[in-house]
Amino acid sequence: MKRLIIGPAWVGDMVMAQALARRLRRLDRAGSVHMMAPAATFPLIAHMPEIDRGWLLDIAHGRLHLHKRWQLAGSLRSERFDEAIILPRSFKSALVPFLAGIPRRVGMIGEMRYGLINVALPAASANRRTVDEFVRFAGASDLAEDERPRLRAGHEATASIARLDLHNDRKLVVLCPGAEYGPAKRWPAYHFAGLAGLLAQRGIASIIVGGAKERALGQEITAGLEPGLVHDLTGQTTLAEVIGLLARADVVVSNDSGLMHIAAALDRPLIALFGSSSPERTPPLSPHAHILSTDISCRPCFKRDCPLGHTDCLVKLDVARVAAAVLDRLA
Structure with a gap:
């Protein structure tokens, strides 16, 4: 299966999202995992060996920019993704997978985005770790120790x-x-x-x-x-x-x-x-x-x-x- 993860805008949440990618890789070794993220967190993708390709959402935080989202969705259509996993709970974050025609769009119940997502998970629990909420998208109830985030350092420093x-x-x-x-x-x-x-x-x-x-x-x-x-x-x-x-x-x-x-x-x-x-x-x-x-x-x-x-x-x-x-x- 070919999947697209819509990553968070917060650096810490983006790091924890790697646990989801690691889980997906374990479940489907022949599959492909791409990730889309805004500029603030996009550089982290290069340090996640589980991600086959990163897609930059070049839109300022909080801005709609529907035309830019439509253009990005057009680029994604040719990739023929089977599933999009939308980690942020905002309305805007679900737009690109919907416009790209990705058939299965999974996300937590959020800002009035019924239709944009077609597989809805219950809203996150305040009593659970954020990383455990993320691995729910891969059918896991909690994070496994060997799937915790492990970034690969480069030589940029x-x-x-x-x-x-x-x-x-x-x-x-x-x-x-x-x-x-x-x-x-x-x-x-x-x-x-x-x-x-x-x-x-x-x-x-x-x-x-x-x-x-x-x-x-x-x-x-x-x-x-x-x-x-x-x-x-x-x-x-x-x-x-x-x-x-x-x-x-x-x-x-x-x-x-x-x-x-x-x-x-x-x-x-x-x-x-x-x-x-x-x-x-x-x-x-x-x-x-x-x-x-x-x-x-x-x-x-x-x-x-x-x-x-x-x-x-x-x-x-x-x-x-x-x-x-x-x-x-x-x-």
Whole structure:
């Protein structure tokens, strides 16, 4: 069977979607799996060996652009797909498979898209992990351990590493201070600065990574630190280069974010920091991940911004505790 997966727009969800592709490959080794994704997550497809071909949905997030969707659907018609699996629950995400005439279009019940999908799964449960909801599309009730996401690293980070003069014999910690969802998932920048300073005192290099939106965070973290062992690359790398840097890391420290899921899928030693969200819902899927959080009564609230205005769930996750976890994994 020839299948097209419509991938998510969030990096973390896109990583978890690889588990579905791995499951489909196991069920139908002679079949073919393609994936379509927007620009924000499309580069991940190149790191998923289970995907035969990627299709770029070159439309800004939230925009309809019906003409562009019609053009893309026209390109897909000649592929003669048997099935489309539509992971996002929006109306727009179901349009291209419908316009392409793909006969079986599977998706969760969502934004008034009856007819656009013709095989409807019940809406996702708030009590189940996102990855388990994804593998439901392949008939599995839960994720099998040997089907968890496993990204393949490339060599895109070579130039960035060379530019920073990072020696292979020096320990490297990669810091991921961003979280696209909102501030209630971000460990404070001054805590990241404290951690980077402690590591630098021990001769351990750290790199700060993130997109253009994290530039202010990177600058805040490095503002009071001596240059040399702390390198801010926020907004200066492609997603593919960040994947390469994460693959090079001896330890990754990350908020609950897309980069956390990438690090987990690369099997890097990972310190995952949880604030308003819960590892019961979106855990890092790796035996090498160590989750840190506080036990204050108001978490998890799943809010973008702290409704109480203090973000104590992350403020009270102190630097010494995180540093101890990092140093333990570097030992």
